[in-house]
Amino acid sequence: MRWDLFCSVVDNLGDVGVCWRLARQLAAEHAADVRLWIDDLATFQRLAPTLDVDAMAQKLGDIEVRAWKTPFPLAEPADVVVETFGCELPAGYVEAMAKRPRAPVWINLEYLSAESWVDGCHGLPSPHPRLPLIRYFFFPGFTAKTGGVPIERGLIRRRQLFQQDAAAMNRFLHGLGVQTETDGEVLVSLFCYPHAPLATFLETCAAGTRPIRMITFAHTPGAEALAAFGVATGLRRGALAGEILPFLSQDDYDRVLWACDWNFVRGEDSFVRAQLAARPLVWQAYPQAGNAHGIKLQAFLDRYAGSAGSRQPALDALWQSWNGLVPADGLAAAWTECMENRERLQTAAGKWPAHLDGLGDLAGNLAQFCAKRV
Numbered sequence: 001m002r003w004d005l006f007c008s009v010v011d012n013l014g015d016v017g018v019c020w021r022l023a024r025q026l027a028a029e030h031a032a033d034v035r036l037w038i039d040d041l042a043t044f045q046r047l048a049p050t051l052d053v054d055a056m057a058q059k060l061g062d063i064e065v066r067a068w069k070t071p072f073p074l075a076e077p078a079d080v081v082v083e084t085f086g087c088e089l090p091a092g093y094v095e096a097m098a099k100r101p102r103a104p105v106w107i108n109l110e111y112l113s114a115e116s117w118v119d120g121c122h123g124l125p126s127p128h129p130r131l132p133l134i135r136y137f138f139f140p141g142f143t144a145k146t147g148g149v150p151i152e153r154g155l156i157r158r159r160q161l162f163q164q165d166a167a168a169m170n171r172f173l174h175g176l177g178v179q180t181e182t183d184g185e186v187l188v189s190l191f192c193y194p195h196a197p198l199a200t201f202l203e204t205c206a207a208g209t210r211p212i213r214m215i216t217f218a219h220t221p222g223a224e225a226l227a228a229f230g231v232a233t234g235l236r237r238g239a240l241a242g243e244i245l246p247f248l249s250q251d252d253y254d255r256v257l258w259a260c261d262w263n264f265v266r267g268e269d270s271f272v273r274a275q276l277a278a279r280p281l282v283w284q285a286y287p288q289a290g291n292a293h294g295i296k297l298q299a300f301l302d303r304y305a306g307s308a309g310s311r312q313p314a315l316d317a318l319w320q321s322w323n324g325l326v327p328a329d330g331l332a333a334a335w336t337e338c339m340e341n342r343e344r345l346q347t348a349a350g351k352w353p354a355h356l357d358g359l360g361d362l363a364g365n366l367a368q369f370c371a372k373r374v
């Protein structure tokens with residue numbers, strides 16, 4: 001089957017991060033012939049360094065990458081058309097979809113949310129007001145009534161084997177230039193938005209009793225904060241040492257998440273990857289007006305705590321202060337308590353990937369949904 005995925009980069013990396021991952025999985029695991037239309041090749045190139053940002057058409061592995069320009073070129077619509085994150089398909093392409101002898105399966109792939117209303121909206125059809133086309137709303141999510149989350153075949157087993165092999169983890173980290181000699185050191189990965197209470201967090205870590213090595217990534221807000229705090233490239237201040245790595249491939253970023261004891265993540269794709277890493281995590285939701293992201297945050301924490309069998313008040317407090325939903329002066333106490341309860345938090349984090357895996361993965365659920373309608 002031929003698939004057209006359309007991705008319009010809003011800002012940051014997650015739109016293209018999710019689309020690139022989905023495209024590769026559909027091709028690798030579902031024999032999909034995928035054309036990925038992207039309107040911002042420069043952003044995409046951060047995730048795919050070999051991409052030619054000037055090419056109108058190119059192959060990246062098995063994926064045909066097309067520059068989504070205006071005016072949109074004539075193109076024969078695919079059997080399945082995925083409009084990601086409500087990006088609004090080119091009008092001419094929609095007209096061409098309606099002229100196909102058999103209308104394509106048209107999917108609107110939504111943003112990930114743990115909110116309960118998602119269950120009732122997932123899979124609903126929406127007939128086009130004028131053309132003989134139906135668009136289906138497809139929601140990633142955390143229940144069996146949603147599309148699940150992206151999980152590549154064998155990923156969980158690969159992560160388990162990696163985490164069982166301390167030598168392999170150390171070799172991987174040393175290969176990135178991360179020193180891991182200090183006994184009892186807690187490894188923390190940091191990927192956040194600029195408005196996170198970074199100064200408060202770094203001060204708290206430096207003043208703490210446990211040695212912490214914080215790993216962050218070039219050209220992200222964490223890198224600036226670590227450098228400003230004087231702990232870049234292995235330097236230490238109090239209990240805190242920092243490492244600024246280059247921006248990694250998605251697969252290497254996964255392995256950093258697997259190797260760390262705590263992962264601070266953001267947006268959508270790194271949020272899911274940290275859940276699959278089976279380590280305690282702190283999520284900074286993409287900021288929305290009126291603190292709507294606070295509702296998304298609490299909805300996820302409710303499900304996550306439910307699965308763990310008990311609420312983790314300190315984790316809730318840490319997430320709330322990290323997201324600016326409560327004053328940052330509560331962050332130090334919340335982080336200290338989370339560090340004391342780390343074993344319990346690790347037990348909860350270790351259970352969660354099995355729950356996600358049990359939902360079926362996003363690409364598989366999407367392929368199955370479309371196969372029934374194509």
Ligand code: TRH
Nearest residue numbers: 010012013014015017247248249250253267268269270
């Ligand atoms: O970059 P983001 O903030 O993207 C956001 C979200 O997708 C959000 O839902 C959306 O509304 C907004 O964009 C417009 O966070 P996210 O989703 O984690 O995407 C980051 C991508 O970068 C993800 O695929 C992981 C990848 N990454 C690497 O490949 N290497 C790295 O070194 C790092 C730190 C991240």
